[in-house]
Amino acid sequence: MxxxxxxxxxxxxxxxxxxxxxxxxxxxxxxxxxxxxxxxxxxxxxxxxxxxxxxxxxxxxxxxxxxxxxxxxxxxxxxxxxxxxxxxxxxxxxxxxxxxxxxxxxxxxxxxxPGIAGVTALRVLRTRSLLARDVLITGAGGGVGRFAVQLAALAGARVTALVGSPDRAAGLRALGADEVLTSLAGTQSRFDLVLDTVGGPLLAQAWDRLAEGGTLHAVGYSSGQDTTFPSGTLFGFGAPRTLATFGDMTPTSADLTELLDLMAAGKLSxxxxxxxxxxxxxxxxxxxxxxxxxxxxxxxxx
The missing domain is CATH 3.90.180.10 (Medium-chain alcohol dehydrogenases, catalytic domain)
Structure with a gap:
């Protein structure tokens, strides 16, 4: 074989x-x-x-x-x-x-x-209500990112997709992204939830754009770079912000079934x-x- x-x-x-x-x-x-x-x-x-x-x-x-x-x-x-x-x-x-x-x-x-990419996106986005919330998805041009954009939009979120180059942005608005960026430098938005697949310096930048009470889920590190948080960045007043790792390898049958049912219904591609x-x-x-x-x-x- x-x-x-x-x-x-x-x-x-x-x-x-x-x-x-x-x-x-x-x-x-x-x-x-x-x-x-x-x-x-x-x-x-x-x-x-x-x-x-x-x-x-x-x-x-x-x-x-x-x-x-x-x-x-x-x-x-x-x-x-x-x-x-x-x-x-x-x-x-x-x-x-x-x-x-x-x-x-x-x-x-x-x-x-769907597999790893779809299940990862689904499980992260299920961690909180997304209706009328601001969600940032980094590495949005990849597998996890493209599933996450669709699922966040289905849940009623305002979705910002961040990609590494204009070429990587192709098709993201059609999938449900309200805004597509190649850098966080020009945005003043504060995000209630961040799904980050890139890591490295971008992780620290995304943390800086996290709203009070928000959560940043680090689900990948495709950049292969280290993350350095400037002094004082992890201190703040107001509702606590959370940085969460993600490596959920529990059984996937139920989550895969839900994703495939959404695909069958024409709600997810x-x-x-x-x-x-x-x-x-x-x-x-x-x-x-x-x-x-x-x-x-x-x-x-x-």
Whole structure:
């Protein structure tokens, strides 16, 4: 069976290899993978996984053998996988807690898009009421960002999308952004909630624009830079402001189901910026690292 496995060193971050067929436990389903969804973090920080391990967390496919204990979806169900380890293979054994049925009207390939990105955005934005609130989303041109813009707008927020260049702004207003910026220098807005995927100096800048009682969720650090807070920045009067980390890896089935239902209802789109076949994974990774992709990359397993 073919799979994309972790490759450390200059020839990485992944390579094709022949691996053993998965052997599901009684509470796991066997899924034939049809599409995989790439994420910046798992590819850029590949040294956090052992070399040779089947990589990837997001995918979609069809259940070819239901869990023997009767849990999870039946054979033949189209499913999406989210935050499911070792997902980038022709067949994978999956806990039902990481599966969600893909509804009619949603393309199976689009089902590979939400995964980590969509669930992260959903969970952060659920932490407080957003109706008529000001929300800032940094790195809004990426996968998490494009899901977050849509979900925040659906919740009734006034959404400001921050991107690294004008090119990265394409399509964000159509997704629900009220304002699209390439810098915080020119805005006087104060934000009730910030979802930051970039880190580095931008994290400190976003903190400076946080309203009293607001929360900044640090969900990524794509800049790879350190954050330095100027003296006195973390002190203030009024309602306390909060800086929260985010690494929620709890089961994703319910959240994936909600995202897919929104997609089926036409309220949420899959922000797929590049589609191809998994044989072209090296080119896709380079495009991702070069910030040439607006949203998610989905590759067909053929």
């Amino acid at each position: 073919r799979a994309l496995v972790v490759e450390h060193g200059s020839s990485g971050p992944v390579r094709f290899a022949e691996v053993e067929e998965p052997v599901p436990s009684r509470d796991q389903a066997l899924v034939a993978i049809r599409h995989i969804g790439l994420n910046f973090g798992e590819l850029n920080y590949v040294d956090q996984w052992p070399a040779g391990a089947v990589h990837g967390h997001d995918a979609s496919g069809v259940v070819v053998r239901a869990a023997a204990d009767g849990s999870g979806p039946p054979e033949g169900t189209r499913v999406a996988l989210g935050m499911s380890a070792h997902a980038w293979a022709e067949r994978v054994a999956v806990d039902p807690a990481s599966l969600a049925a893909v509804p009619e009207g949603v393309e199976l390939a689009d089902g590979a898009a 899959a922000p797929v910026g590049r589609r191809g076949v998994w044989q072209d994974v090296d080119d896709a990774v380079q495009a991702l690292f070069a910030r040439k992709v607006h949203g998610k990359i989905v590759l067909d397993v053929v």
